[in-house]
Amino acid sequence: MTDPHVGPAAAPLYSPARVKDLMARHGIRPTKSLGQNFLIDGNILRAIADAGGAAEGVRVLEVGPGLGVLTRELAERGAQVTTLEKDQGLRPVLEETLAGLDVNIVWGDALEFDYASLPAGTRVIANLPYYITGPLLSRFMRAPSIVSATVLVQKEVAQRLASQPGDDNYGFLTALAHLYGTVRPVRDVPKGSFIPAPAVTSSVVRLDFDRERPQPSEAYIRLIDAALHHRRKTLRNNLKMAGHPVDRIEAALEAAGLRPDVRAEDVPLAQMRQLADALGVD
Template sequence: MTELLGPAEIRALAGRLGVAPTKRLGQNFVHDPNTVRRIVAAAELAPGEVVVEVGPGLGSLTLGLLAAGAQVHAVEIDHALAGALAQTAADRGAPAGQLTVHAADALRITAGELRPAPTALVANLPYNVAVPVVLHLLAELPTLEHGLVMVQKEVADRLTAGPGSKVYGVPSVKLAWYAAARPAGRVPPSVFWPVPNVDSGLVAFTRREPPRADVPRADVFRVVDAAFAQRRKTLRAALAGWAGGAERAARVLVGAGVDPGARGEALPVDAFADIAAAANVTATAPE
């Protein structure tokens, strides 16, 4: 039976490895076994499911995933931590053959490096790269069907916000391109070492088909970036630079069925896809 790590074990393991959490890597290690069990349960993993875990650190969540029967790809940028993870799993009674450790940057990992292909992402993500990591993995790993990530509560709110919310923005729309996301609970600072000065939040997501298949994702994301770069402006004004002028932006918006006087925070991801598609049509139409 796989034994999870508690506070004393976490500190002892870090001491043996000469590891001190660094703010640069956004490291905050979970030391509460009940929190690990809660995360694994909320991930709703099927038996034998292949999971990619980013930032396993000392192995708290990794052990929980292995105990649940998952095959785990653990992607760790800190080479000292990556080098110790397999031994930690063995020492704590984890079944052999379920863990593959990748000493790599998750922002550069490719699908070809993860075999068998993962179907789920479950991770306590470093606060400073949480959004880029989630979006990169969803883009790079088409086999990812669902996931559960722990991020800073403020980031969790942004990722799961809907149109009209004050925190709805670029992360909200880009995640919605790939998946339906929802908040899955709050995590207090006390379960981490070192203790962060913010709460964390769990975000669950399930992949879905993009809103439109006839427009490239990159085109849609350029519209999203432009719309929120100046979020207080109307779309007619905010998209002027992207479209090549305010008048052309207005024509594109009307062609997409969007009010040029609306603002980006009012639009769902489908509308941004419609704008990108309309721009492609307008580009080929005579002035």
């Protein structure tokens, strides 16, 4: 039975009562343009931290701490947390919710942060702003010091990341994720786990980056981007639109054992690499 004399401040930070109290006292209205949806489900919170490997001494990067709910969970496990936040209006609430914790808050745009500056072995654990999920994941993959990213994203994005060549939702982000490592879906997250509730179901997904394998060149990444740029066009036509000579494209397709009318989303990365070699792309 709930004690009527216990106020919101005594409730767990992720509880709806505590979240609503923080928002009311600090005059916070979630900003849709910044993708602000605050977690209110302790089970989901712990699942993200567990899947991401948050533990004593682990270096963690978070993007978009919001009210500090996930941030606090990570820091209380002993992780060394750096969190990036663009909304200066959240400064007072984070000063309250993260009081007494050793958390490095970097105020600024996550799209402008220098991810190459992170210490080796950094793990990303975050409830990502949905409107910049793709660009952020791309930056994580390219940052040599980041070894994994366990992120809460739209379910559609999680499915895309985990898809395989030939699947309907296979695309550039999928190929990029598999170029750099592996993808493991963790669990779905219902709309009711947030305030305000988003319009779509979300999912937790973990990406592990293999920093021992040779990293793809920017030229090869540009080729894959061009190949997958227009999903309904053939690989031949996409490469032609990207400026590759038709005769070299046709020769490269033949060398890679691919049909002239094949679409890039049906091509495994091993054959895409063969195609790139035949085109002279490093």
